[in-house]
Amino acid sequence: MRGKVVRLLLVPAVLVAIVLSSCGGPTAEEAGPAELPDKIVVGCLEPLTGAHAVFGTEAKIGMEIAIRHINEAGGIQSLGGIPLELVVEDAGETADSARLGAESIISKHHPVAILGLYISRLTVAASEVTEREKVILIADALVDSVTAMGRQYLFRPAPKASQHGASAVQFVVEAAQQTGVPIERIAILNEDSSFGRSNATGAMQAALDNGLTIVYQKEYPFDIADVSSIVNEIAAAKPDVVVHCPYFMDAILFANTFRETGEIPKFIAGMGACGYTDPESIEALGETAEYYSNTYSYNPAKDTPQNRRFVEDFVAETGHIPTEAAGMNYYAMWVLKEALELSGQLHPDDPLNPDNLRDAFLQLDLTSGPAVETYPGDRITFTETGDNPYAVATILQVINGEPKVVWPFEAAETEFVFPRPDAKY
Amino acid sequence: MRIKATTFNRVLLGVLLAIALLIPLLIRTNQYNLVLVTTVLLFGVLATAWNIIGGMAGQLDLAAFAYLGLGAFTSGTLLIRWNVSPWIGMILGGLVATGFAVLVGFPLFRFRVREVWYALTSSALVEVLKVAFVMWEDVGGPVERYLPYYSFSLYHMRFGTYIPYYYIMLAILVIAIVVNYRIGRSKLGFYLRALGEDEDAAEILGVDARACKLKALMIYAFIVGATGAVYACMYGFIHPSFFSGARSTEVAILGIVGGMGITYGPLLAAVILVSAREFLRASLGGQMESLYLVIYSVVLILIALFRPQGIAVFFRDAYRKLLSKVTGDEHVLRANTPGI
Numbered sequence: 058m059r060g061k062v063v064r065l066l067l068v069p070a071v072l073v074a075i076v077l078s079s080c081g082g083p084t085a086e087e088a089g090p091a092e093l094p095d096k097i098v099v100g101c102l103e104p105l106t107g108a109h110a111v112f113g114t115e116a117k118i119g120m121e122i123a124i125r126h127i128n129e130a131g132g133i134q135s136l137g138g139i140p141l142e143l144v145v146e147d148a149g150e151t152a153d154s155a156r157l158g159a160e161s162i163i164s165k166h167h168p169v170a171i172l173g174l175y176i177s178r179l180t181v182a183a184s185e186v187t188e189r190e191k192v193i194l195i196a197d198a199l200v201d202s203v204t205a206m207g208r209q210y211l212f213r214p215a216p217k218a219s220q221h222g223a224s225a226v227q228f229v230v231e232a233a234q235q236t237g238v239p240i241e242r243i244a245i246l247n248e249d250s251s252f253g254r255s256n257a258t259g260a261m262q263a264a265l266d267n268g269l270t271i272v273y274q275k276e277y278p279f280d281i282a283d284v285s286s287i288v289n290e291i292a293a294a295k296p297d298v299v300v301h302c303p304y305f306m307d308a309i310l311f312a313n314t315f316r317e318t319g320e321i322p323k324f325i326a327g328m329g330a331c332g333y334t335d336p337e338s339i340e341a342l343g344e345t346a347e348y349y350s351n352t353y354s355y356n357p358a359k360d361t362p363q364n365r366r367f368v369e370d371f372v373a374e375t376g377h378i379p380t381e382a383a384g385m386n387y388y389a390m391w392v393l394k395e396a397l398e399l400s401g402q403l404h405p406d407d408p409l410n411p412d413n414l415r416d417a418f419l420q421l422d423l424t425s426g427p428a429v430e431t432y433p434g435d436r437i438t439f440t441e442t443g444d445n446p447y448a449v450a451t452i453l454q455v456i457n458g459e460p461k462v463v464w465p466f467e468a469a470e471t472e473f474v475f476p477r478p479d480a481k482y
Numbered sequence: 483m484r485i486k487a488t489t490f491n492r493v494l495l496g497v498l499l500a501i502a503l504l505i506p507l508l509i510r511t512n513q514y515n516l517v518l519v520t521t522v523l524l525f526g527v528l529a530t531a532w533n534i535i536g537g538m539a540g541q542l543d544l545a546a547f548a549y550l551g552l553g554a555f556t557s558g559t560l561l562i563r564w565n566v567s568p569w570i571g572m573i574l575g576g577l578v579a580t581g582f583a584v585l586v587g588f589p590l591f592r593f594r595v596r597e598v599w600y601a602l603t604s605s606a607l608v609e610v611l612k613v614a615f616v617m618w619e620d621v622g623g624p625v626e627r628y629l630p631y632y633s634f635s636l637y638h639m640r641f642g643t644y645i646p647y648y649y650i651m652l653a654i655l656v657i658a659i660v661v662n663y664r665i666g667r668s669k670l671g672f673y674l675r676a677l678g679e680d681e682d683a684a685e686i687l688g689v690d691a692r693a694c695k696l697k698a699l700m701i702y703a704f705i706v707g708a709t710g711a712v713y714a715c716m717y718g719f720i721h722p723s724f725f726s727g728a729r730s731t732e733v734a735i736l737g738i739v740g741g742m743g744i745t746y747g748p749l750l751a752a753v754i755l756v757s758a759r760e761f762l763r764a765s766l767g768g769q770m771e772s773l774y775l776v777i778y779s780v781v782l783i784l785i786a787l788f789r790p791q792g793i794a795v796f797f798r799d800a801y802r803k804l805l806s807k808v809t810g811d812e813h814v815l816r817a818n819t820p821g822i
C-alpha cells in the first residue's frame with residue numbers, strides 16, 4: 058500500500074526536479090534592433106484601497122494630469138513624439154498585495170517605468186520585483202532607507218524624509234536669524250513609523266550642524282491618546298523651538314494640549330507634511346492652527362506657468378489644490394519624460410532599454426523646464442543611490458487660517474510669523 | 483468495472499497533487515501567476531492550520547498573523563544578524579510561535595476564556611505584538627529590516643523567482659493537511675470536535691478541555707510560525723506591520739467559509755476566494771478603487787446565507803454523488819466520516 062503511494066508521488070517529483078533544474082532564473086530574450094512602440098506605457102502602482110487610499114488616489118490624479126500635459130505638448134520628441142499611456146494598478150496596503158500588484162502590472166502591461174507606492178514598506182516589497190524585471194521605479198515614498206537598499210533602477214526626485222527634517226530646522230534657524238531672536242535649545246518629536254524616525258534623524262543632524270542643543274527628544278505611537286505628559290516634559294526642558302513629525306490626529310492633540318497648558322515655546326514647526334497645515338487639520342483646530350508650519354515635497358504656490366496650469370487643472374478636476382502626493386507625482390512624471398528625451402538622444406538605437414534609460418536618469422541635470430517649474434527646489438539630478446542631492450522641502454505656515462508658503466524665502470508667498478506671538482518662554 | 487472508494491480517493495489525491503506540482507512549470511514564465519498561486523498556497527496553509535484550533539476545537543482564533551509575525555521575525559533576525567539559514571530559522575520560528583502559544587494559551591484556557599472572549603483576546607494579541615515589536619529596537623523598530631538579496635540561494639532561502647517558494651509552500655501545505663487529517667482521526671480530533679460542539683458536555687464526559695485546546699493551539703502556532711519564515715524570505719524584509727489584524731481575520735474567514743472542521747475546506751476556500759479576490763483586484767482595482775472589496779464581501783455574505791456550513795459541504799455532496807456513480811456503492815452517499 059505504502060509502496061503504491063510512494064510510486065504515485067515519485068513520478069511528478071522526478072518531473073518537477075527535471076524542470077526545476079532547467080530554470081535557474083527567468084530567461085531573457087535577446088535584444089534585437091530596437092523597434093519603437095506606438096506609445097510608452099507607464100505604470101501607476103499606488104495604494105488605492107485600504108488605509109492609505111487617500112494618498113494613492115491623489116497621486117494617481119497627479120499622474121493622469123501630467124500625462125495629459127505631456128501628450129498635449131507633443132509626447133517624447135526625441136523619440137518622434139510618442140505619447141505616454143498610464144496603466145493603473147492597486148497596491149493595497151500590505152507587502153503581499155504590493156508584490157502582487159507589481160508582478161501583475163509588469164506582466165500584463167510591460168511598463169518602462171512605474172511611479173508609486175507612497176508607503177515605504179510597500180515600496181520595499183515591490184522594488185524587489187521592479188529590480189528583477191529591470192523596470193524603473195520612481196518612488197514617492199520618502200523614508201530614507203528606500204534608496205539605501207542598493208536598488209539600481211529606483212529613483213526618487215522628491216526630498217527624502219531626512220531632508221524634510223533638515224528643511225524644518227533650516228527654516229527655523231534662518232527665521233530666527235532674520236528676526237534677531239536667538240535660539241539655542243531645540244526639542245525633537247516624532248511618531249513611531251519609519252517615516253517619523255527618518256524625519257527626526259534629519260532634524261537632529263541639522264540641529265547639530267547649526268550648533269543647536271537638543272534638550273528633548275521623544276518618539277511616541279502615532280495613535281497616542283493623551284499627550285499632556287509629553288507637553289509637560291517639553292515645558293520642563295524649556296526648548297526655544299519644537300520640531301515635530303506628527304501623523305494627523307496626534308498633531309491635533311498636541312496643538313490643543315499646547316494651547317490648554319499655555320506652555321508654548323517660541324515656535325512649533327511640523328515636518329513630514331502630515332498634520333497641522335492641511336485643510337482638514339486647520340478645520341479641526343480652528344484658531345489653534347495659527348502659526349503652525351509643516352514641510353512639503355511640493356510647492357503649490359510656486360509661481361511658474363507650468364505650476365499654475367497644473368494647479369488650475371487639478372482644482373478643476375477635484376475642487377481642491379494639489380496635495381503633496383499629487384504634486385510629487387506630477388513632477389515625477391515630467392522627470393521621467395525628460396529622462397526619456399535624454400535617452401532618445403544618448404541611445405537612439407535602443408532608448409527604452411532599461412539600462413539605457415537608467416543611464417539617462419543618472420546623466421539628467423535639470424535646471425529649467427516643466428519638471429523644475431513644479432519642483433520645490435531648482436535643480437534635479439540623481440546620485441547613484443537614486444536621490445536628488447539638491448532636493449529641499451517647501452514650508453507652509455498657517456497664517457490667518459490659510460496655509461501659505463513661507464520658505465525658501467525667495468519662493469515665499471507671504472512673510473513668515475516668527476516667533477509665535479503667543480509664546481510663553 | 484467496480485472501483486473501490488478508497489482506490490478512487492487515492493487516485494484523485496494523486497492527480498490533484500500532480501497538478502499542484504506541475505502548475506508552476508506550466509506558468510513559469512509568468513511571475514505574476516506564480517506569485518498568485520504561491521499566495522493562494524500561503525493562505526491555504528494558514529487556513530488549514532487554523533482549522534485545527536478554529537474548525538475542530540471551535541475556538542475563534544483571530545491571531546494567525548501574530549504567530550506568522552513571530553516566525554518571520556525569528557527567522558529574519560537570525561538570518562540578518564548571524565547568517566543562520568531560514569531552513570533552521572523556520573523550525574526555530576515555529577518553536578518560538580509555539581512557545582508563545584503556550585504562554586498565551588495556558589492562562590487563557592486555565593481561566594476558561596472562550597467563545598467571543600477568546601476571539602477578542604486573540605485579536606488583541608496581534609495588536610499588542612505589533613506595538614511591542616515597534617518598540618523593541620533590537621529586533622523590530624519602525625524601520626523595515628531587509629533580508630540579504632540573492633537571485634538564487636538555497637541556503638538563504640532567497641530566490642529571484644517564485645517557483646522554489648511555491649514548492650516550499652506546497653510542502654508545508656501537504657504537511658498541514660496530513661497533520662489535520664491525522665488529528666481528525668485521532669482521539670485528540672474527536673475530543674476537539676466534542677469541545678467545539680459543546681464544551682461543557684464534553685468536559686462532563688471526561689475530556690480534558692485545557693490540555694486538548696492547548697495542544698491544538700500549539701500545533702497550529704507551529705505550522706503558522708514556520709510559514710512566517712518563508713513569508714519573510716518571500717517578501718524580503720521584516721516589519722512590525724506583519725502583525726496584521728485584518729489579515730488574521732481573513733484567515734479565520736477562509737476557515738469558516740471553507741467549512742468548520744473539514745480538512746480540505748479551508749484550502750478550498752483559499753483557492754476559490756483568494757484567487758477570486760485577486761482577480762477582482764487586478765481587473766477592477768485600478769479603475770473603480772474599492773469596488774472589488776464590495777463584490778468580495780457580497781460573495782462572502784451570500785456564502786454565509788446559503789451555505790452556512792461552508793463551501794466544502796457543497797463539494798463533498800457533489801463528490802459523494804460522483805463516488806457512488808463510479809463505485810456503484812450507495813453507502814458512500816450516507817457515509818459520515820468525520821473530518822473528511
